Amino acid sequence: xxxCTLTRAETSKLKSILDSHNQWLTTGKKKGERANLSWAYLKxxxxxxxxxEGxxxEGVxxEGxxxEGxxxRExxxRExxxEGxxxKGADLKGxxxEGxxxEGxxxxxxxxxxxxxx
Numbered sequence: 001x002x003x004c005t006l007t008r009a010e011t012s013k014l015k016s017i018l019d020s021h022n023q024w025l026t027t028g029k030k031k032g033e034r035a036n037l038s039w040a041y042l043k044x045x046x047x048x049x050x051x052x053e054g055x056x057x058e059g060v061x062x063e064g065x066x067x068e069g070x071x072x073r074e075x076x077x078r079e080x081x082x083e084g085x086x087x088k089g090a091d092l093k094g095x096x097x098e099g100x101x102x103e104g105x106x107x108x109x110x111x112x113x114x115x116x117x118x
Contacts, residue, residue, distance in 0.1 A: 014045070022051055038076075048086075
């Protein structure tokens with residue numbers, strides 16, 4: 001699996017990654033590509049209301065990021081740094097948060113339930 005090598009200077013690539021991921025979701029995975037932002041440096045980025053359902057965010061640095069209302073359902077956030085992140089109202093149903101660092105994260109009204117039963 002390839003990993004994302006976004007650095008602070010390359011965050012302009014983020015919009016095209018998110019657009020491709022949205023296309024992947026809306027076409028039932030037929031077009032576009034699943035977002036792979038594993039180990040990316042996205043400290044302080046604004047992803048308010050972003051749709052990252054099912055995205056690979058393993059090890060991503062989202063320290064201080066704005067993820068208010070974001071759809072992170074079933075996203076892989078294993079070992080992600082979410083220190084001080086704004087996650088108010090975010091949907092984290094079924095997300096993998098194993099080893100994620102959440103100190104100081106604002107989780108009011110965030111949905112942290114396990115995956116919906118079938």
